[in-house]
Amino acid sequence: GQQVMQIPQYQHVQEGEDFTTYCNSSTTLSNIQWYKQRPGGHPVFLIQLVKSGEVKKQKRLTFQFGEAKKNSSLHITATQTTDVGTYFCAGRGGNNRKLIWGLGTSLAVNP
């Protein structure tokens, strides 16, 4: 079945360092979504990418969707302690309404 792999599982950075998490699908995706879950909280939608090669920015966050629509990345520039949490990617393939979720990357930021 369709799988979405996310790496790394954990990442510790010093405040001010950059951070990247990668998401790879076993099949071509129609779109991919990114969510953030703060410790003790619930997932919150960040962004959706639909087009091949698409790049979107939200302040210090840059999201990319690969040309083949099988991988995606989230890059945070100059991390802050408010970036702490788990970042999930979730991809949808074809006409399937069910999102396939990655296991998430937990980000810890040392002040």
Added chain:
Amino acid sequence: NAGVMQNPRHLVRRRGQEARLRCSPVKGHSHVYWYRQLPEEGLKFMVYLQKENIIDESGMPKERFSAEFPKEGPSILRIQQVVRGDSAAYFCASSPGALAVSTDTQYFGPGTRLTVL
């Protein structure tokens, strides 16, 4: 403009009891999803429902678990005869069910933390 509401937020049950989790989607949303999250783990899809219909229950255990989304009222996730392994956070999400399937976004509730003693 209420978001997804879940109750209770915390639920403690003894082994063998029933747990009933409720989810009220965003007003106007007709699609509901249930997920389970174990500590330090990712989200595991359980079931996807529309009003009065189960669309996909491929992630739900065959026994003891059931879900419904009646025409009126909240969606209910029911766990019968709970065991310690059922302890987890259960999240509900809703989406508007837009015609453009590929642009649905899921809005999550705060979750129900179930503890089985």
